[in-house]
Amino acid sequence: MVHTHRTSLLSGCLLAATLVVAGCRGTPSEQEPVHPIRNMYQQPRYNPQGKSDFFGDGRAMRPLVAGTVPREAYVDPEVETGWSDAQETWALTVPDAVVGGFGGMRQLLERGEDRYGIYCTPCHGVSGEGDGPVPTRAAGPIRPPTLHGDRVRHMPDGQVFATVTNGVRNMPAYGHMLSVEDRWAIVGYVRALELSVGANEARQ
Numbered sequence: 001m002v003h004t005h006r007t008s009l010l011s012g013c014l015l016a017a018t019l020v021v022a023g024c025r026g027t028p029s030e031q032e033p034v035h036p037i038r039n040m041y042q043q044p045r046y047n048p049q050g051k052s053d054f055f056g057d058g059r060a061m062r063p064l065v066a067g068t069v070p071r072e073a074y075v076d077p078e079v080e081t082g083w084s085d086a087q088e089t090w091a092l093t094v095p096d097a098v099v100g101g102f103g104g105m106r107q108l109l110e111r112g113e114d115r116y117g118i119y120c121t122p123c124h125g126v127s128g129e130g131d132g133p134v135p136t137r138a139a140g141p142i143r144p145p146t147l148h149g150d151r152v153r154h155m156p157d158g159q160v161f162a163t164v165t166n167g168v169r170n171m172p173a174y175g176h177m178l179s180v181e182d183r184w185a186i187v188g189y190v191r192a193l194e195l196s197v198g199a200n201e202a203r204q
Helices: 002-023 077-081 096-102 105-119 133-137 157-166 180-203
Strands: none
Touching: 077 157, 077 180, 096 105, 096 180, 105 180, 157 180
């Protein structure tokens, strides 16, 4: 009986102590809180519109990089994908917005020739006949098709753009390596190659 009374008394004391601790809100302190990793809590930084001793113009906030656009800016899906949802068809030619962004067709073709030489020539060859060093030296039937056949010639520019972007069969995707503008520039240069080869064949 005595043991039961002591147990009940001890339980009551523990319950009372728990309620006191739980109801204690503490008192305000002038000391800073303890942070185990202080360098993650207090980092050297500049405040918005603050002054900087590092940059020559004294401004902490830097000007936007040329060509920067907001995330919310409108992006033409035909330019981004080569496909027009409104017309439910591939873009027939390189979009005018892309040509204008390069400053004209000549500049677009110059850029396309440069990118084609780096990314396409190894397989498709300089002239687009599919006789680049990779299929020529590699073992096995992996020769890519000529870019001058009727199938590619009659393919809309948007579909060629999508092929460069996503790849097809043995051809890898280049969407993660080339900008949208550079992919369209390659499409434009492929068309220029087709015209050049077609003109040479007509003379013969």
